[in-house]
Amino acid sequence: VLSEKPTTFTITVTSEAGENDETVQTTLKFTYREKYPDETPLYEIVSQENLDDNDVTDIIKLLEQQAEENLGMVMIFTLVSAVQEKLNEIVDQIKTRREEEKKQKEREAEEEEKQRFHGTPVTIENFLNWKAKFDAELLEIKRKKMKEEEQAGKNKLSGKQLFEMDHNLDTSDIQFLEE
Numbered sequence: 523v524l525s526e527k528p529t530t531f532t533i534t535v536t537s538e539a540g541e542n543d544e545t546v547q548t549t550l551k552f553t554y555r556e557k558y559p560d561e562t563p564l565y566e567i568v569s570q571e572n573l574d575d576n577d578v579t580d581i582i583k584l585l586e587q588q589a590e591e592n593l594g595m596v597m598i599f600t601l602v603s604a605v606q607e608k609l610n611e612i613v614d615q616i617k618t619r620r621e622e623e624k625k626q627k628e629r630e631a632e633e634e635e636k637q638r639f640h641g642t643p644v645t646i647e648n649f650l651n652w653k654a655k656f657d658a659e660l661l662e663i664k665r666k667k668m669k670e671e672e673q674a675g676k677n678k679l680s681g682k683q684l685f686e687m688d689h690n691l692d693t694s695d696i697q698f699l700e701e
Contacts (some may be wrong), residue, residue, distance in 0.1 A: 529554040533602055535607035544616065546609050548581065552598060557687035559596050578613050584608055609650040643659060 524530040536547040548571075565585050568577055588604045589597060626659040642648060679687070 523550075533598075535602055535605045535609060537606070539611045544572070544613065546573050546577075546604065546612050547580075548573060548609065550576075550585075550602070550605065552601075559592075560594055562593065563598065565589070565601070572616075573612070581605055581608055596671075 524532065530551065530553040532549050532551045533689050534547065534549045537545050549568040551566050551568045554562045555563060567581065570578060573581075584604055585601055588601050592600050
């Protein structure tokens with residue numbers, strides 16, 4: 523209670539803890555008028571935590587609506603209860619928004635993954651171009667290997683390889699023996 527004439531007091535309203543113990547909070551200041559409860563009390567939001575300007579505006583509109591509906595009755599408890607419910611809704615909205623952001627990030631990550639593994643469509647022209655490049659690369663590798671073997675002295679062919687390369691060798695032994 524802040525004063526007796528007119529009666530003024532503050533009430534701090536906190537939402538239920540959401541995910542990761544996140545809460546939203548507001549402090550409401552009420553001032554009774556002379557003809558209360560036949561007249562709405564004066565109310566204002568003194569402080570707030572984790573609330574957007576839109577949320578504060580919504581809470582003030584809610585207070586106006588509830589005060590008008592409850593004229594003629596004691597209404598502070600009803601107003602505070604309505605604000606409590608609104609704060610719980612805001613925490614739920616924050617949780618839902620975060621879940622949506624998380625799902626959106628997951629969808630974007632999946633799309634990036636799909637794009638990474640999505641290759642070029644294979645057509646006859648693409649394949650033939652690739653095949654020509656691949657064959658050229660293989661031929662170049664074989665040439666390099668042959669040069670390395672020649673330099674290392676491993677280029678000695680076996681007898682079978684000699685006969686397969688030069689068919690004149692088939693008759694060379696016979697000619698040698700005849701001489």
